[in-house]
Amino acid sequence: MLVLAALSAACGPSGPATPESRGRGVYAAYDCKRCHRVGYDGGDTGPDLTFVGFRKSAEFLDAWLRDPAAWQPNTLMPNFRLGDGPRADLAAYLATLKGEAYRAGPGxxxxxxxxxxxxxxxxxxxxxxxxxxxxxxxxxxxxxxxxxxxxxxxxxxxxxxxxxxxxxxxxxxxxxxxxxxxxxxxxxxxxxxxxxxxxxxxxxxxxxxxxxxxxxxxxxxxxx
Ligand code: HEC
Ligand code: HEC
CATH class of the missing domain: 1.10.760.10 (Cytochrome c-like domain)
Known part of the structure; x- marks a missing residue:
């Protein structure tokens, strides 16, 4: 029973927590959608991220999230100073975004x-x-x-x-x-x-x- 309770606490209703699912949580917690959209959800100050995991490599995503201005001086994108764990999870979530939000949804x-x-x-x-x-x-x-x-x-x-x-x-x-x-x-x-x-x-x-x-x-x- 104890084991079951611990398992369900770690897993939540939608299955075990993965880097990607934790990264989705980081995306929401830092309100990235204030400036970015995925599919039809989010703002337009920054680029549309619906295809970001296709166009950008994992190593670029990590470097960008580490310090956007170190890559692109004068960028509007803030440095969120994420710890290594949350940054890796966020990059893992972004890497999954390859256009499905448009293909699966309303087009x-x-x-x-x-x-x-x-x-x-x-x-x-x-x-x-x-x-x-x-x-x-x-x-x-x-x-x-x-x-x-x-x-x-x-x-x-x-x-x-x-x-x-x-x-x-x-x-x-x-x-x-x-x-x-x-x-x-x-x-x-x-x-x-x-x-x-x-x-x-x-x-x-x-x-x-x-x-x-x-x-x-x-x-x-x-x-x-
Ligand atoms: C991740 C960055 C990236 C994205 C996104 C990207 N490109 Fe490129 N593109 C490059 C790079 C780097 C080169 C140069 C490749 C080389 O060394 O020849 C290039 C080359 C090109 C060239 C040839 C330019 C030349 O003078 O040789 C064209 C045309 C082009 N891209 C169009 C596009 C179009 C259209 C899209 C969107 C559908 C796109 N690119 C998206 C990075 C990108
Ligand atoms: C204040 C607006 C703003 C916020 C908030 C913001 N960004 Fe950005 N972001 C930008 C802008 C603008 C760019 C484009 C780079 C440039 O031209 O300076 C960008 C670029 C990016 C890129 C790389 C470019 C590409 O291919 O799309 C990624 C990845 C990215 N942002 C992810 C995020 C994530 C994840 C968050 C939340 C942790 C976030 N951004 C929060 C404004 C923002």
Whole structure:
């Protein structure tokens, strides 16, 4: 009886506590949803986290949560000074977020009525909500740091139209780049890597975001 009572206290009504379930509790306790959304729940000051566990590696999540400003100076994201245990649990919870909140529920925001038949508007929403913006910046202008990447930054994509055909762009977004080129070949692998988006986005969504990226290209000098 004693053993049973102790077990049920540790487990709660929904099964044994896992790092992921504890991490969900940390997310709620620190009110992350004040600034972030998962699915249709939360605010818009910070990026949509619905796909965060797909786009960001576990090691990046840990480094970011440890000290956001050490990675990105002037960020609005506070340093919550989490202990090692809660930080690991929170990262484990975030790592589970790979788009299900849109797929399982009412559908992705870019499938709502106002986006029908407007590929660029759809693509802009995929860029924002799937989180291209968290690495390539608003309007594809770049500016996000990446350790040991050439130039120390994730590349801007606003001029992709000058370097890629539409077909090449769709392929790059679909397949990703598993191993970005290192600035120092002997150094660590850059923590931000271009994901293979075909794992979580449909061909139609990838084409929409590719068309959005192509639409960003400012006219080149030769066009004047
Ligand atoms: C005051 C608003 C605010 C709060 C509260 C906040 N964040 Fe953030 N967060 C941001 C902003 C803004 C960014 C984007 C980074 C930038 O551009 O500075 C960000 C970025 C992130 C990122 C990395 C970028 C990505 O891919 O999405 C993660 C992960 C994250 N936040 C998780 C959390 C978690 C977990 C909490 C709660 C412990 C939290 N945030 C609380 C504002 C906030
Ligand atoms: C976790 C960060 C991250 C996210 C999120 C991300 N990318 Fe990337 N992306 C990169 C990195 C790093 C590279 C450079 C890869 C290399 O070394 O060639 C890259 C390269 C690219 C390139 C080629 C740029 C060039 O000049 O070679 C395009 C286009 C691109 N990304 C589009 C997107 C789109 C569209 C999305 C969203 C669907 C996206 N990326 C999401 C990190 C990211």
């Amino acid at each position: 992705a925001p870019w499938d709502s009525f106002g986006f029908k038949g407007n590929a660029l508007k759809r693509g802009a929403a995929v860029y924002a909500r799937a989180g291209c913006v968290t690495c390539h910046g608003a309007g594809g202008k770049g500016g996000y740091r990446n350790n040991n990447a050439i130039g120390g930054l994730v590349p801007a994509v606003e001029k992709a139209a000058q370097g890629f055909s539409r077909e090449e762009l769709v392929k790059r977004i679909s397949d990703g780049v598993a191993h970005p080129v290192k600035a120092d070949p002997a150094g660590a692998e850059p923590m931000l890597r271009m994901p293979a988006w075909k794992e979580v986005l449909s061909p139609d969504e990838i084409e929409a975001v590719a068309d959005y990226v192509l639409s960003l290209a400012p006219p080149s000098k030769e066009d004047w």
